[in-house]
Amino acid sequence: MAIYTRTGDAGTTSLFTGQRVSKTHPRVEAYGTLDELNAALSLCACAAADENHRTLLEAIQQQLFWFSAELASDSEQPSPKQRYISSEEISALEAAIDRAMARVEPLHSFILPGRCEAASRLHFARTLARRAERRLVELATEVNVRQVLMRYINRLSDCLYALARAEDSDAHQANIIREVSKRYLAASQPTRSKETTPVALSFHDLHQLTRAAVERAQQLQVPVVVSIVDAHGTETVTWRMPDALAGQQRAGAEKGLDRSGDENGDP
Structure with missing residues (x-):
């Protein structure tokens, strides 16, 4: 079956209601930009590391089909066979935004888009959502556009930003x-190096080591447990930063014990 009809060769296209309009018509520009956004979201879904993000993005892709179908019709009468964007979809986007932003540190300046592929793709999709919003505002000056559509596309760009931040944060922590x-x-x-004589650390040395570790952890925005042991594997300092995993404290001590044994030639 041929997919070409030749009816658009003269630069016009048909709306769902049968009316033919120019391919530069604001209505076509609006749903055409949604088509671009939908294609970009497919790449985002493939690149996302978080399974919940992939599920959400696939749901948004379906919603954009409803959105585009509504814009591709000049009838103001709802069709019983058609799905429509509602406040329910907006609430779902807002919930996703809140979940994603709760996982990342607050920012006080602009950031470079994406330190991982998923975040980069999400930021790109966000710019397409912004463009779609501008096209929708332009269309609304000529025809009636439901306010819920304006709210949805505005919230969608915020959601894509939040997902990008979360993917970035997860990738950063995974790299660390x-x-x-x-x-x-x-x-x-x-190692085969000859045994060294253990050196007793002063209180000042212990304090400086702990402080340096905590300062570096704060720079990386990753809470850690600092554990220092002596040559016999006895803990001399343990400091657990807020939000550090409980298991890190035990693991830190065990690692310190392992290292003390290696360095002093213990079995």
């Missing part, structure tokens, strides 16, 4: 965990 694990594994490998 990988780097810390890599360094720990490298440091915990047995």
Whole structure:
């Protein structure tokens, strides 16, 4: 079956109601931009690391079909066979925004878009949502556009921003965990260097080590547990930052004990 009709070769297209309009008509510009946004969201869904984000993005793609279908009709009478954007979809977007923003640190300045692929794609989709909103505002100067559609597209761009921030934050933390694990594994490998004499650390030394670790953790925005042990594996300092995982405290002490044994030639 051929997908071409040749009816649009002269630069016009048909609305759902049968009316033919120019392909530059504000109505066509509006739902055409939604089509661009929908295609971009498919890339976002493929790149997203968070399964909940993928599920949400796929739901939004379906909603954009409803949105586009409404714009592609010049009839103001609702069709019983058609789905429409409602306040329910807006509430779902707002809930998703709140969940995503609760996971990230507040910002007080502009940020460069995306430190991971998923976030970069989401930021790009956000700009398309903004463009779609501008096209919708332009269309509303000529025809009646339901206010709920204006609210939805405005909230959608906010949602895509929030998802990008969350994906960025998750990727950043995952990179830190990988780097810390890599360094720990490298440091915990047995060495053939001759044994060294344990050096007792003063209170000042312990304080400086703890302070340096906490300051670095604050820069990375990752709460940690600082645990320092002596040559015998006895804890001398333990400091748990707020929001650090409870299991980190035990793991930190165990790692410190392992390192004390390696460095002093203990079995």
